Amino acid sequence: MATSVITQFETGHQDVVHDTAFDYYGKRVATCSSDRAIKIFEIDGEQVTQQADLLGHEGPVWEVDWSHPSFGPLLASASCDGGRRPLLAAASSDGAVSVHSAGADGQWSVALIDRAHPPGALGVSWSPDGRRLASGGADGVARPTAPGSRDGPGLVGGHTHWVRDVAWAPALGASAATIATGGHDGKVLVWTQSPAGGWEHALLHDFGDLPVYRLSWAVSGSVLAVTDGSNAVSLWKEALEGRWERLEN
Numbered sequence: 001m002a003t004s005v006i007t008q009f010e011t012g013h014q015d016v017v018h019d020t021a022f023d024y025y026g027k028r029v030a031t032c033s034s035d036r037a038i039k040i041f042e043i044d045g046e047q048v049t050q051q052a053d054l055l056g057h058e059g060p061v062w063e064v065d066w067s068h069p070s071f072g073p074l075l076a077s078a079s080c081d082g083g084r085r086p087l088l089a090a091a092s093s094d095g096a097v098s099v100h101s102a103g104a105d106g107q108w109s110v111a112l113i114d115r116a117h118p119p120g121a122l123g124v125s126w127s128p129d130g131r132r133l134a135s136g137g138a139d140g141v142a143r144p145t146a147p148g149s150r151d152g153p154g155l156v157g158g159h160t161h162w163v164r165d166v167a168w169a170p171a172l173g174a175s176a177a178t179i180a181t182g183g184h185d186g187k188v189l190v191w192t193q194s195p196a197g198g199w200e201h202a203l204l205h206d207f208g209d210l211p212v213y214r215l216s217w218a219v220s221g222s223v224l225a226v227t228d229g230s231n232a233v234s235l236w237k238e239a240l241e242g243r244w245e246r247l248e249n
Contacts, residue, residue: 009048011039015060021088023066030088032061038090038100040108052108054100059093062122063165067130089133091121097135116143122164125179128171134179136163142181142191144199158201161185167215167224180204180224182212188226188236190244204236204244223247 011017015034022029028051032038038054038061067087088100097113117137124135127144136142141154142163161184169178177193186207191199210229217224224236224244235247 006043006046006048009041011041012050013037013039018061019063021064021066024069030064030066032064032090034060036061036092038064038088038098040088051106052102054090054098054108054110056110056112057090057092057094057096057098059095059120061090061092063124064088064090065124065126065133067126067133068128087126087130089124089126089135091117091124091135091137093120093122095120095137097121097124097133099133113145116145117141122162123166125166125168127168127177134166134168136166136181138162140183142166142179144179155179155181155191155199155201158189158191159183159185159187164211164213165215167217169217170219170221178221180215180217182215182226184211186210186212186228188212188215188224190224202242205246 011031013031013033013035017031017033020029020031027042029041029043030038036057036059039050040052042049042051090098095115095118097116099111100108102108116135117139119138121135121137124133126133132144132146134142134144140159140161140163141156143154163181163183165182167180179191181189181191186209188204189201190204191201193199207228212226212228214227215224222237226234226236236244237247239245
């Protein structure tokens with residue numbers, strides 16, 4: 001007998017939904033919208049139950065991202081129940097990055113990285129170990145930081161316009177200190193952290209007048225998917241000597 005699954009559901013948002021994200025187990029989904037709200041839903045077959053309505057941002061919320069529940073993608077799933085609770089990060093036009101966590105009583109608490117990107121935060125991504133997150137914004141800066149920190153070093157000198165998305169590479173392939181950034185300037189950059197702590201970037205590709213909207217790494221960490229302003233998705237793989245090649249059909 002086939003298992004029934006939900007194919008769509010109403011979120012109750014009052015404006016455009018900008019992003020959705022499943023948690024590690026695929027049991028909960030977070031949504032965010034121009035109505036400034038973040039919603040958490042539990043999905044069980046065809047049953048969808050709203051768990052939380054997270055308010056507090058003063059502008060549209062553009063992106064949400066769950067951390068790994070045990071802060072380590074290489075841990076066995078049997079150990080995940082004893083790990084830390086998953087965290088949800090969100091980026092908003094009010095310039096803040098918010099980090100939400102659920103307590104044992106089901107209540108959600110929030111910590112704000114206020115003015116992370118004063119003109120507006122547009123993208124957010126957790127590191128593979130869950131100890132840091134990267135954000136990007138309308139100030140043209142990407143910023144890796146710890147959730148409890150008020151600030152972090154800005155990755156500057158690469159983009160000349162908004163940083164629309166950031167994507168921390170999985171630890172399975174690339175180093176745990178590798179971040180891809182995509183900008184309104186059409187550039188995709190790959191940043192790596194040196195043992196001394198500094199960050200350097202290499203140009204993956206320049207799409208010219210086409211903004212780059214979304215980035216997503218394959219689980220292996222060796223292939224990056226890029227969505228640009230031509231409504232196309234391209235796949236890129238690192239070749240020899242740090243060069244990146246576009247995968248063709």
